[in-house]
Amino acid sequence: MRSFVVLLLLANPATGGEIPAGRAAELEHLVLHDCGSCHGMTKKGGLGSPLTRGAIAHYDPETLSGVILDGVPGTAMPPWRLLLSENDAMWIARYLLKGDAP
Amino acid sequence: MKSHILGLLATLALGVTTALTFPSGARGEATATGDLGLVVERASGSLLLVDQSERAVLARIEGLGDLSHTSLVYSPDQRFAYVFGRDGGLTKVDIVTRRIAKRVVQAGNSIGGAISDDGKLVAVSNYEPGGVKIFDADTLDLVADIPTGSKTIGLVDAPGRRFVFSMWDTGETWIADMSGTGSGAKPVITRITGMGSNPYDALITGNGRTYVVGLFGEDGMRALDLWADAPEPTDVLPGYGRGQEEMPVYKMPHLEGWALAGDEFVLPAVRHHQVLWVDARDFHETGRTATHGQPVFAIARPDGRQVWVNFAHPLNDTIQVVDTLSKQVIHEFKPGPAALHMEFTPRGHEVWISVRDANKVMIYDTHTFEKLGEIDAASPSGIFFTARAHKTGL
Known part of the structure; x- marks a missing residue:
């Protein structure tokens, strides 16, 4: 099963953001609680900017994913590259752009 | 016969009064609140009322809105809690009747x-719109609105009916003196500029004298002596991380709990996996202790002999205990995933730790480190015992 998933990812390099099902639940939890400690659990912002769909709709997923991985220098947004893969970050970017619907 | 009837009426009257006053409390017994506490259930917008002596849950109070990053304070009589929600909600909770007494949504964020100090005013600091609002503690009516033009952090009470707070965007600290507030009187504001770049949190010492601001945007902290006629920023640990590699901060440290042992206090470093020891008189560094991760809380046991430290994501399953005399880590353990908040019993014999992703509050003996019990709670974060009512800055 694992090798199948890997093959699937390799077959689809242009889109990115594919992750195993269990990982999605982990990332959703991370967005809610760990991103939420600055951006708010309802994503309406706090020390960090709002991440509601309306607030970020003008960004493409690649830009958001880059912000997640590399942070924003000079602000409190840290680089998450040590903890998240590029696929993880792309999944989160798409998840945020999709809005609150699960 | 007459006296018998009177007695009966008195009993009935007492019964009715009791029922009105304590609808969910014990039958006719007064509720003592001195050993109670509230646990924030962040995901469900609810609070658990807990009994510290019994290590038990008494009630769940629901309907408080978005409780991510929530704190609360107590009225001097330890009956009411004022809960500051992330969504701008200010909720007054009656822990005797176990109900919400009043709730206002006073800001966006x-x-x-x-x-x-007199228990008459409750102040809230806001990100959006940035500033501080001050409310009548009884009615929650707005008493003063103080826009600051910045995300406002590190709000504490200071003796003399004052509030002190700092601005993330402008690096200022303001002191709002409410001592002259009669009907229509305005707060008297003292503005102190040059506190530093991006203050992220602040603390006030238990005697109400020293206000210390943690800085995210520079390598150091600053303090104000509130006993001075014109307080000026004083450097605390300037350049504490000089020459070291800075690490990303996945969770902002908190400065609320602080340790005093002799004349030192201890603070979590930013961007470094250390706690820092500071001389409380002249603010020079007296030592540092390497820790497991980026510290979030470094909280002293009430006697000051130990400092308990928890850590930012992804190392937030671990707690370390530092001995104040030797500044060495003397105990390390893993209560479970996302150990977010620690609260000591007023005399420090127990510590209660919320373990968010285990949905538990764990209770430990602080002398033997033995686990004494646990309580089920849904995504618990802050734990607040009522003894905070009598402490400046809490």
Whole structure:
């Protein structure tokens, strides 16, 4: 099963953001609680900017994913590259752009 | 016969009064609140009322809105809690009747609050719109609105009916003196500029004298002596991380709990996996202790002999205990995933730790480190015992 998933990812390099099902639940939890400690659990912002769909709709997923991985220098947004893969970050970017619907 | 009837009426009257006053409490017994506490259930917008002596849950109070990053303070009589929600909600909770007594949504996005030394005023600091609002503690009517033009953090109460708070965007600290507030009187504001770049949190010492601001945007902290006629920023640990590799901060440290052992206090470093020891008189560094991760809370046991430290994501399953005399880590353990908040019993014999992703509050003996019990709670974060009612800055 694992090798199948890997093959699937390799077959689809242009889109990115594919992750195993269990990982999605982990990332959703991370967005809610760990991103939420600055951006708010309802994503309406706090020390960090709002991440509601309306607030970020003008960004493409690649830009958001880059912000997640590399942070924003000079602000409190840290680089998450040590903890998240590029696929993880792309999944989160798409998840945020999709809005609150699960 | 007459006296018998009177007695009966008195009993009935007492019964009715009791029922009105304590609808969910014990039958006719007064509720003592001195050993109670509230646990924030962040995901469900509810509070658990807990009994510290019994290590038990008494009630769940629901309907408090978005409780991510929530704190609360207590009225001087330890009956009411004022809960500061992330969504700008200010909720007054009656822990005797176990109900919400009043609730207002006072801003779009808030971060914390404080209660004045006389218990008459409750202040809330807001991110959006940035500033501080001050409310009548009884009615929750607005008493003063203080826009600051910045995300406002580190709000504490200070003696003399004052509130002190700092601005993330402008690096200022303001002192709002409410001592002259009669009907229509305005707060008297003292503005102190040059506190530093991006203050992220602040603390006030238990005697109400020293206000210390943690800085995210520079390598150091600053303090104000509130006993001075014109307080000026004083450097605390300037350049504490000089020459070291800075690490990303996945969770902002908190400065609320602080340790005093002799004349030192201890603070979590930013961007470094250390706690820092500081001489409380002249603010020079007296030592540092390497820790497991980026510290979030470094909280002293009430006697000051130990400092308990928890850590930012992804190392937040671990707690370390530092001995104040030797500054060495003397104990390390893993209560479970996302150990977010620690609260000591007033004399420090137990510590209660919320373990968010285990949905538990764990209780430990602080002398033997033995686990004494646990309580089920849904995504618990802050734990607040009522003894905070009598402490400046809490």
